[in-house]
Amino acid sequence: MTEFEPTPPRNTATAATVTLAVATVLVATVSAGVASVAAVGVLAFAYGAFAGSRFPVTAGAAAVFLSVLLAAITLRTAVFAPLAAAALTVAAWDLAEHGIGLGEHVGAAARTRNAELVHAALTLGIAALAVAAGYAVYLVGVDGRPVAAVVLLAAGALALFGALR
Template sequence: MTREIDRSPARLSSALAVTAAALSAGTSALASTLALAGGAAGLLAVTLGVVRGSRRAVTLGAAALLVGALVGGLLSGAPLLLLPGVIATVLAWDLGEQAINVGEQLGREAETTQLEATHAAGSTVVAVGAGGLGYGIFLVSSGVSQ
């Protein structure tokens, strides 16, 4: 008797995507209530996306998170709040897509912890590095010394 393979999104990447979305929504909440609304909607959509395996929901959620982070950055005037929100948004989208891809290609029951952790670590290094570089360019171009 053949057993059907469960093609649901991978657990670790799903959990990491929701965690990143929560971090993005949290930084938006520090800025304003309006930014929090976008962040909360994004968190809900990313969560539903990784539970249901919906790329559309993950992408729409990431877009809402990005809007929340940008609104928060504009309203607060603090780029230090904007930066972690945008980085976490990118990670939420990337890790949500990874969860869906791994589930579709290998199945949920396959041992993919090392694969998912390596992808998450690499994505985090790239996102934080790009954010740090962007912030450094901002500081140099604005003449702000910190």
């Protein structure tokens, strides 16, 4: 009999880390200086995602999210990259949290591939819808307030993912 090992599935940890890395690359296209904060966040996040530790996952995602907000505020002309990076950051955090939960409940030996795929597809689909909606708000926005729309959309995405838990 195999001993219970409460580690997250590697597929989900990898998908979450890659998603956060893509968000960091998007931040780097807007502000290279702020991207260094995001890179440190990705390292902490990756450790937590593979080890099954919630604090490094949350701290790493928060560092990347903060860098996204700083990049969006400092460079007001680029909207799509920070918007997509914010949505991907929240999606990566959700994927990692789901993986940690799977590890805690069923362990590393369980077959969770279908659950992982369905959750990842839904999470990334919702993130894509949030980006599309946010960019649509930006395109039809008046009075030159697109940065406020990006920040409000990011807050809405956080609330949406919180409600999905």
